[in-house]
Amino acid sequence: METITATEAPVVLVRVPKPPGADQDAPVGASRDVVVGVDIHQPCDQLLCFAFDEAARRGGRLRALYGWSLPPVVRDALALEAAELDMAPDIARSLGDMLAPWQRKYPSVAVAELTPVGAPSQLLVQSAADAALVVVGRRSRRSRVGAHIGSVTHAVIHHCAAPVAVVAHR
Template sequence: MTRHLTAGVDGSPESRWAAAWAADEAVLRNLPLRIVHADDWPVSVAVPVDGFATQHRWSDEMLTEVTNNLRERHPGLEITTQRLSARPPAALAAEASEAELLVLGSRGLSRITGFLIGSVGLATIGATERPVVLVRAAEQPDDGPPPARIGPYRDLIVGVDVNQSCDALLAFAFDEAARRDCTLRAVYGWSLPPVLSPDPTLDQGVRREVAAEVGRALADLLMPWRQKFPSVDVVERALVGAPGEQLAYCTTDADLVVVGRRIRKSPLGAHIGPITHAVIHHSPAPVAVVAHD
């Protein structure tokens, strides 16, 4: 399999920002980029043939326009395009399985839901075990994506859970931080056990003891990765509060946020946990979702 990155586009400003981010990342990784569009066209005998032809022509023109803009952004970048005939969730998940990274646009909760990060985007994340990055456009994206990014990079944030193994998540975060030569902030949100937290008379020494134990657990979790990536500057942050809220709060000044999701084989139920779901919708920075056991 040829190593490459893939970006899914639908013509929206968010997907164009995602394609621009993917192009910058492809240059950073020295990999080719594939731009894909999945026709979101209902399969029905009631749809006239010229309707399909119009949709296909629009798709091809949009892919050409996006590609031309990216080639102006990075003249030496190898870019290919493909129009996919399957419905977006299945098509994008299949594309992700062949790529090192899939990049999609994100609208979050503050704007009208689009197909790339509405039900289709979430379904795509849940259907693939490959990393997926969600990129949000600026509040006023009319002028197009920002200029191509060439370091220095701002901090990279990874949300961890000291009670669970997350090797794939940390491998991705440390590798990305080393590639960008940026600081990695490892964030863990925690609270006192329910049996203790409502007690207003709880000795402050007990609280400090619990906090120290959490800090040690976070340091132990990161130690093997510090040794494997000695060049990465790591900052540990064990914050008191709901993990989703604490992690989302830390994303305002980050270049990239890395969160995980547990791989679930059951076709029923949510495939994206509440913490990751909250970060996806509230982080202004791009969010990488990494599946792990």
């Protein structure tokens, strides 16, 4: 982890393959897709630039994912469904707006915009089950105190079978 927080350059982590005969998980990298986790409320140009570059280089699709949660005040099933129906279009539009300039810059990259309700780290790990690469970010920080990678990046590093690229961004 220290290397990840000590550099501004992207760091790619690749799991060591299991020995022959060991229980194998789903085939990693079965597709050429790149999965990128984004926060629609924060700028992440360095992250998107890296993800689009990798998808273009691999000739794969880019799956851009923003996982979100419903407000905790929503308690019953009907209110949950109504809140999701009300919020989902705005969230999808925000993700689309974030990706639009990059799609114009990389017209050869097909993009899947994913905005499911759920924990972002779990959604990223699930979405990356067959991906060639998962791209997550970490905020660049000048302070030497406190966490230097977020909880989503931490979880993806530890639970994702696919290679994980951690990209520092402001």
